[in-house]
Amino acid sequence: xxxxxxxxxxxELVDWIATYLEGVEGRPVQxxxxxxDVRAALAEHPPTDPEPFETVMADVERVIMPGVxxxxxxxxxxxxxxxxxxxxxxxxxxxxxxxxxGMSWVTSPxxxxxxxxxxxxxxxLLGLPERWRSTSDTGGxxxxxxxSEATLVAILSARHRATNGTVNADGDTTQLVAYTTSxxxxxxxxxxxxxxxxxxRLRIVPHDDEFAMRPDALAEMIIADRxxxxxxxxxxANHGTTSSTAFDPTAHxxxxxxxxxxxxxxxxxxxxxxxxxxxxxxxNDGLEFADSYCTNPHKWMGVNFDCxxxxxxxxxxxxGALSILPEYLRxxxxxxxxxxxxxxxxxxxGRRFRALKLWxxxxxxxVDAMRRMIRDHVAITQRLAARVRVDExxxxxxxxxxxxxxxxxxxxxxxxxxxxxxxNASDAGHFTRTVLDNRSVLRISIGARTTTAAHVDxxxxxxxxxx
Amino acid sequence: xxxxxxxxxxxELVDWIATYLEGVEGRPVQxxxxxxDVRAALAEHPPTDPEPFETVMADVERVIMPGVxxxxxxxxxxxxxxxxxxxxxxxxxxxxxxxxxGMSWVTSPxxxxxxxxxxxxxxxLLGLPERWRSTSDTGGxxxxxxxSEATLVAILSARHRATNGTVNADGDTTQLVAYTTSxxxxxxxxxxxxxxxxxxRLRIVPHDDEFAMRPDALAEMIIADRxxxxxxxxxxANHGTTSSTAFDPTAHxxxxxxxxxxxxxxxxxxxxxxxxxxxxxxxNDGLEFADSYCTNPHKWMGVNFDCxxxxxxxxxxxxGALSILPEYLRxxxxxxxxxxxxxxxxxxxGRRFRALKLWxxxxxxxVDAMRRMIRDHVAITQRLAARVRVDExxxxxxxxxxxxxxxxxxxxxxxxxxxxxxxNASDAGHFTRTVLDNRSVLRISIGARTTTAAHVDxxxxxxxxxx
Numbered sequence: 001x002x003x004x005x006x007x008x009x010x011x012e013l014v015d016w017i018a019t020y021l022e023g024v025e026g027r028p029v030q031x032x033x034x035x036x037d038v039r040a041a042l043a044e045h046p047p048t049d050p051e052p053f054e055t056v057m058a059d060v061e062r063v064i065m066p067g068v069x070x071x072x073x074x075x076x077x078x079x080x081x082x083x084x085x086x087x088x089x090x091x092x093x094x095x096x097x098x099x100x101x102g103m104s105w106v107t108s109p110x111x112x113x114x115x116x117x118x119x120x121x122x123x124x125l126l127g128l129p130e131r132w133r134s135t136s137d138t139g140g141x142x143x144x145x146x147x148s149e150a151t152l153v154a155i156l157s158a159r160h161r162a163t164n165g166t167v168n169a170d171g172d173t174t175q176l177v178a179y180t181t182s183x184x185x186x187x188x189x190x191x192x193x194x195x196x197x198x199x200x201r202l203r204i205v206p207h208d209d210e211f212a213m214r215p216d217a218l219a220e221m222i223i224a225d226r227x228x229x230x231x232x233x234x235x236x237a238n239h240g241t242t243s244s245t246a247f248d249p250t251a252h253x254x255x256x257x258x259x260x261x262x263x264x265x266x267x268x269x270x271x272x273x274x275x276x277x278x279x280x281x282x283x284n285d286g287l288e289f290a291d292s293y294c295t296n297p298h299k300w301m302g303v304n305f306d307c308x309x310x311x312x313x314x315x316x317x318x319x320g321a322l323s324i325l326p327e328y329l330r331x332x333x334x335x336x337x338x339x340x341x342x343x344x345x346x347x348x349x350g351r352r353f354r355a356l357k358l359w360x361x362x363x364x365x366x367v368d369a370m371r372r373m374i375r376d377h378v379a380i381t382q383r384l385a386a387r388v389r390v391d392e393x394x395x396x397x398x399x400x401x402x403x404x405x406x407x408x409x410x411x412x413x414x415x416x417x418x419x420x421x422x423x424n425a426s427d428a429g430h431f432t433r434t435v436l437d438n439r440s441v442l443r444i445s446i447g448a449r450t451t452t453a454a455h456v457d458x459x460x461x462x463x464x465x466x467x
Numbered sequence: 468x469x470x471x472x473x474x475x476x477x478x479e480l481v482d483w484i485a486t487y488l489e490g491v492e493g494r495p496v497q498x499x500x501x502x503x504d505v506r507a508a509l510a511e512h513p514p515t516d517p518e519p520f521e522t523v524m525a526d527v528e529r530v531i532m533p534g535v536x537x538x539x540x541x542x543x544x545x546x547x548x549x550x551x552x553x554x555x556x557x558x559x560x561x562x563x564x565x566x567x568x569g570m571s572w573v574t575s576p577x578x579x580x581x582x583x584x585x586x587x588x589x590x591x592l593l594g595l596p597e598r599w600r601s602t603s604d605t606g607g608x609x610x611x612x613x614x615s616e617a618t619l620v621a622i623l624s625a626r627h628r629a630t631n632g633t634v635n636a637d638g639d640t641t642q643l644v645a646y647t648t649s650x651x652x653x654x655x656x657x658x659x660x661x662x663x664x665x666x667x668r669l670r671i672v673p674h675d676d677e678f679a680m681r682p683d684a685l686a687e688m689i690i691a692d693r694x695x696x697x698x699x700x701x702x703x704a705n706h707g708t709t710s711s712t713a714f715d716p717t718a719h720x721x722x723x724x725x726x727x728x729x730x731x732x733x734x735x736x737x738x739x740x741x742x743x744x745x746x747x748x749x750x751n752d753g754l755e756f757a758d759s760y761c762t763n764p765h766k767w768m769g770v771n772f773d774c775x776x777x778x779x780x781x782x783x784x785x786x787g788a789l790s791i792l793p794e795y796l797r798x799x800x801x802x803x804x805x806x807x808x809x810x811x812x813x814x815x816x817g818r819r820f821r822a823l824k825l826w827x828x829x830x831x832x833x834v835d836a837m838r839r840m841i842r843d844h845v846a847i848t849q850r851l852a853a854r855v856r857v858d859e860x861x862x863x864x865x866x867x868x869x870x871x872x873x874x875x876x877x878x879x880x881x882x883x884x885x886x887x888x889x890x891n892a893s894d895a896g897h898f899t900r901t902v903l904d905n906r907s908v909l910r911i912s913i914g915a916r917t918t919t920a921a922h923v924d925x926x927x928x929x930x931x932x933x934x
Contacts, residue, residue: 001552011478013564033577035806110498110505117506167663168665171667196663198636201638324653338503
C-alpha cells in the first residue's frame with residue numbers, strides 16, 4: 001500500500017467507523033453466527049498476491065461484522081462496558097502510526113513522560129492519595145494492559161516484599177498466604193496461581209450479606225495462619241465487585257493489613273472511575289491504606305481498551321520484583337536515575353504508546369462530559385431499580401450504589417435463567433448471568449457511552465413482557 | 468467530539484501519519500530531549516474544558532515529536548526493528564473503532580475465529596509443524612501481546628505438566644529446574660521468576676564459540692539435577708538470540724528433552740519470521756520437537772506491535788495452567804466444546820481484535836513483499852559484513868546468518884564503546900551495545916522496512932570516519 005493509497009483508504013475507514021458508531025443501534029447487539037461460521041466464510045489459505053483494500057473491507061462487511069458482538073451498542077448490559085470514544089480512537093491511530101516502543105525512557109522519552117503525567121493527572125482527577133504520585137518519594141503510577149495484569153504485578157510486588165526479595169533466587173512461595181472474598185474477580189486467583197500461590201493458600205474471607213469482606217474474619221484468619229507458621233502476604237480488597245458492585249470496607253481492612261505487614265491491593269477496575277464525579281468520591285474510602293490500586297479508564301471513561309491505571313505506594317518492591325537489566329537494555333539515562341523505565345513496572349518488555357489515547361480523551365472530550373455520563377448512568381440505574389422494586393415478580397439481589405443492578409425472578413433460578421436466555425435471544429439487549437448466595441442473578445450493567453434512560457426503559461418493558 | 472468532527476480530524480490524522488512516515492528520514496533517529504523536557508512542556512494539570520483537536524495536535528508537533536525516538540526511521544539499527552505498515556495501521560484503526568473484546572468466543576466470535584485462522588495461515592506460511600494447527604488433536608495457536616508473555620505462558624504450561632497440575636493447589640515450585648543459555652532474552656529469567664522459579668534453579672547451559680547451546684552439557688545438567696532429586700521441567704532454546712542471532716541446535720536438544728520429559732520452548736521472536744522465505748526455512752530446524760514456539764510479526768513482518776504468534780503442541784497443559792471459569796464468564800458455546808475461549812490461553816482476561824492487523828497486512832501488502840524485504844535485509848547485511856571484513860580496524864564478533872552484524876573495534880572495549888557513543892551522537896543512525904565473550908560489541912540490526920543498501924553504505928562510511 002502506497003502512502004497515497006493509505007490516505008485514501010484511511011479516509012474511507014475513518015468514515016466507515018463514524019458511520020458504524022452512529023448506526024450501531026440498528027445492528028443486533030450479539031453476533032448472529034454459529035461456531036465456525038466466520039472461519040468457513042473466509043479463505044482457508046493465505047493469498048499469494050496483494051488484494052485491493054476494497055476486497056478486504058467487503059469481507060469485513062460480509063463476514064466479520066455479522067460475527068461481531070457490538071460492545072458499543074446502547075443496549076449493552078452484559079459484563080461491564082468497554083467504551084471507546086472518538087478522541088481515544090484517534091489516539092490509538094496516532095500510536096499505531098508512530099509505531100514507537102516505550103519499554104525504556106530512552107526508546108521514546110515522550111512515551112514514558114506523557115504516561116507518567118497522565119497517571120498524575122488521573123491521581124488528581126480521581127482524588128487519590130498524594131503518595132502515589134510520580135513526584136512522591138516512594139510511589140508512582142503506570143498504565144497496564146488490563147486489571148488482570150495490574151493484579152499480577154501487585155501480587156509479585158507483595159511476594160517480593162514479604163520474602164525480602166529472596167523469592168527471586170529460591171522461588172519459594174510455599175509459606176505465603178493470600179486473602180480475598182469469593183466475590184473477587186477471577187484474575188485474583190489467576191494472578192496468585194501464576195505467582196505460585198495455589199488455592200491451598202488462598203483464603204476465602206467470609207463476606208457480609210451485602211457481599212463485602214468481613215474485617216473481623218480477615219483478622220482472625222491472618223492470626224490463625226501466622227500461628228501455623230505461615231506468612232500472610234497479600235489481601236485483595238474490591239471497590240466494586242464484578243458480580244454486584246460490592247465494596248469491601250478498606251478503611252477497616254487497611255489497619256489490619258498495616259499491623260500484620262500484609263500488602264493491600266485494591267481492585268477498583270470498574271467502579272473506581274466513578275470518583276471523577278466528586279459526589280462519588282466515597283468509592284475511594286480507605287485507599288490511604290492501600291499499597292497498590294487499579295482502575296480502568298477503558299471501562300467507564302471512554303478510553304479504548306487497553307488502558308488500566310495502576311498505582312503503588314511502594315515502587316521499590318515493584319522494581320525488585322520485575323527488574324532485570326541485560327547489556328542490550330542499558331542506557332546512560334536510566335543509570336543516572338533521572339528517568340523511569342516502564343518495562344520494569346510490567347510483565348512484558350515491549351509497550352505501545354498507550355498514554356496518547358488517555359490524553360486525547362481527557363483533552364478533546366473533557367472531564368465534564370465523562371462526569372455527566374457517569375451521573376446519568378447512575379441515575380438511570382436507580383430509576384430502573386425503582387421500577388423493578390414495584391414489580392412483584394422480581395427482587396433486587398444486592399445493593400446497587402452505582403450502575404449495576406442485580407435482579408432475580410421470585411419464582412426461582414429456573415425462571416431467572418429462562419428470562420436471561422429469552423432476553424439474550426430477543427433484541428432487548430445483551431445480558432450476563434451471575435450467582436449470588438447460590439442463586440441465579442440477572443446482571444444489568446448500565447455503562448455504554450450511548451445508553452440513555454429511554455434505552456433502559458425500553459429494555460425493562462421488554463424484559464417485563466418476557467418474564 | 469462529534470462524528471463529523473471525528474471524520475474531519477480522522478482524515479487530518481491519516482494524512483499526518485502518511486506525511487510523517489514519508490518524511491521520517493528527515494527527522495533525527497533519536498529523541499533530542501533531556502529527562503523531564505517533555506513533561507515540563509505540557510500542562511501540569513488536566514484541563515477542565517474540552518480543547519480543540521488542533522490544539523492537541525499542535526502539542527504533538529511541539530512537544531511529543533521531539534521526544535519520540537523514530538523506530539520507523541531507515542537508519543534504525545538499534546535493538547530489533549518494530550515495523551509498522553500502512554495496512555497494519557488501518558487494521559489497528561478498525562480494531563479501535565469496533566472496540567470489541569475477544570476474551571471469549573461469545574464476546575465476539577469473529578475476533579476469535581479470525582485469530583485462529585491467522586495462526587493457521589502463519590503455520591502454513593512459515594512451514595511450521597502440522598501438529599500446531601488449530602485443527603490438530605492436541606495443538607493450537609494464539610496471538611500474545613509480546614514474546615515475553617509467550618515465554619511466560621510456555622513456562623506456566625510446562626510447570627503444570629511437570630507437576631500434573633498440583634501446582635494449582637499447592638503452588639510448590641521448589642523442585643523445578645529450568646535450562647537455557649546466557650544468550651537468552653531477559654524475558655526468560657523474568658518469566659521464570661514470575662512463575663516461582665528463581666535463579667537458584669535456572670541453569671545456564673554452556674554455549675559453544677558461536678553462542679549456541681551445547682546439547683551435551685544440557686544432557687549432563689539434566690542428569691545431575693535428576694540425581695539430586697530435582698525435577699527438570701523447562702528448556703528454552705533460541706532460534707536467533709538478541710545479542711547475536713545465535714541458533715541453538717534444537718534438532719539435538721529436542722531428543723534430550725523428549726527423553727527427559729522436559730518441556731521444550733523455542734524462542735524465535737526475531738528470526739522466526741525469516742521462514743516466510745523458503746531459503747531461510749532452516750531457521751525452523753528441530754521445531755518438530757518443540758512443545759511451544761513463538762515469533763513476532765511485529766518485528767520483521769510489518770505488523771504493528773503487539774502481535775506475537777504463539778503455538779503449542781500441548782494445549783491441554785496450557786488450559787490446565789490458565790483456565791478459571793467464574794459464573795459471569797460461562798457460555799453455552801464454550802460448554803459445548805465447539806469454540807475456543809482465548810482468555811484461557813493468556814495472562815490477561817481482556818483482549819483487543821489484534822488479528823485484524825495481521826489479516827490486513829497479509830492481504831493488502833502480500834507475502835511476496837515481506838519476503839522481498841527479508842531477502843533484501845539479509846543481502847545488505849552480508850554486503851556490510853564483507854566491507855567490515857576488509858577494514859583492519861574491525862572484527863566481526865559472531866556469525867551473522869541473517870540481518871544482525873556484531874562488530875568490535877580491534878583496539879578493545881574502550882574503542883568499541885567510544886564508537887557506539889559517537890555513532891549515536893551523530894546522524895549515522897541509532898545503535899545498541901551488547902557484550903559477547905565479555906567484550907563490548909556494536910550491534911547493527913538491519914530490519915527497518917525502509918532501510919536500503921544505500922542507507923547501510925552511508926552508515927558504514929560514517930562509522931568508518933568516526934572510528
